[in-house]
Amino acid sequence: MLSDCTLRIAQMVPCTEAEGPGRRFALWFQGCPLRCPGxxxxxxxxxxxxxxxxxxxxxxxxxxATYEQNIEGITLLGGEPLAHAAGAAALARAVQERGLTVMVFSGYTLEEARQLPDPDIAELLARTDILVDGPYLREQPETRRRWIGSANQRIHFLSDRYRADDPRWLLPNTLEIRLHGLELTINGFPARSAVGLWKRSLGKR
Ligand code: SF4
Incomplete structure (x- = not known):
């Protein structure tokens, strides 16, 4: 049974290949307590x-999205997913029950996240298959690993559903551009400049 909680969402992309392995439903939370320079x-x-x-x-x-686009999982980004842990954990629980995988990008390191005294964070971590951890550091841009923003960030395989030798990690980084009506969105990481998600309503500048 689904919790009746709500999520504060900055953006959703129902099917992307630029935010983790395979086709994924990506959700960016609105709100982050961290302040990574850049x-x-x-x-x-x-x-x-x-x-x-x-x-x-x-x-x-x-x-x-699962039915229409055959997605294999969701990716939670932000903002900071751990700062929305109750909703993020409930969402992770719901998608796992539907056979999908969970990938999370967090500005906290795994060690820091495990120290946070919040049972919802513990549940979110327990339901996460891949965690990309650590703050985004603009002076350390990642040039090799797909989907990763800066070189300090680590990839943790917290379940056995993914492996480090998955050949999909070796493909070049991906940038996706979509135009919906008057709104242009860009997500993914181009090779030379880090772009998490960029959204602009055309005609509203
Ligand atoms: S890069 Fe991510 S974790 Fe860091 S301040 Fe920005 S939203 Fe927060």
């Missing part, structure tokens, strides 16, 4: 703004 998503730092959505509505969109 943050790649500064518009997602405030805990106000974004869109508040019921968990069941998000899960319905994930179910539709």
């Amino acid at each position: 943050c790649c998503n500064p518009e997602m730092l405030p805990f106000t703004g974004g869109t508040e959505m019921a968990l069941r509505e998000v899960v319905a969109q994930i179910e539709a």
Whole structure:
């Protein structure tokens, strides 16, 4: 049974190949307590703004993406997913029950995350298959590993559903550009400049 919690969401992309292995439903939370110099998503730092959505509505969109786009999992980014742990854990639980995988990008290291006294964070970590951890450091841009923003960030395989020798990790980084009506979104990481997610409503500058 789904929790009746809500999620504060900056952006969702129902099917992307630029945010982790395979086709994935990506969700960026609105709000982050960290302040990485050169943050790649500064518009997602405030805990106000974004869109508040019921968990069941998000899960319905994930179910539709699974049916229509054959996604294999979700990727949670931000903002900071661990700062939205109750909703993120409930979402991870719901998608795991549907056979999907969970990847999380966090500005906290795994060690820091395990020290945080929040049972929802512990549950989110327990339900995470891949954790990319550590702050984004603009002076250490990643040039080799796909999907990773800066060289300090580590990839933790927290379950046996993915492996480090998966050949998909060796492909070049990916950038995706979408135009929906008057809104242009860019996600993924180009080779030379780090872009987490960029969104611009055309005609509203
Ligand atoms: S964790 Fe992400 S959203 Fe938060 S300050 Fe760092 S780069 Fe920005």
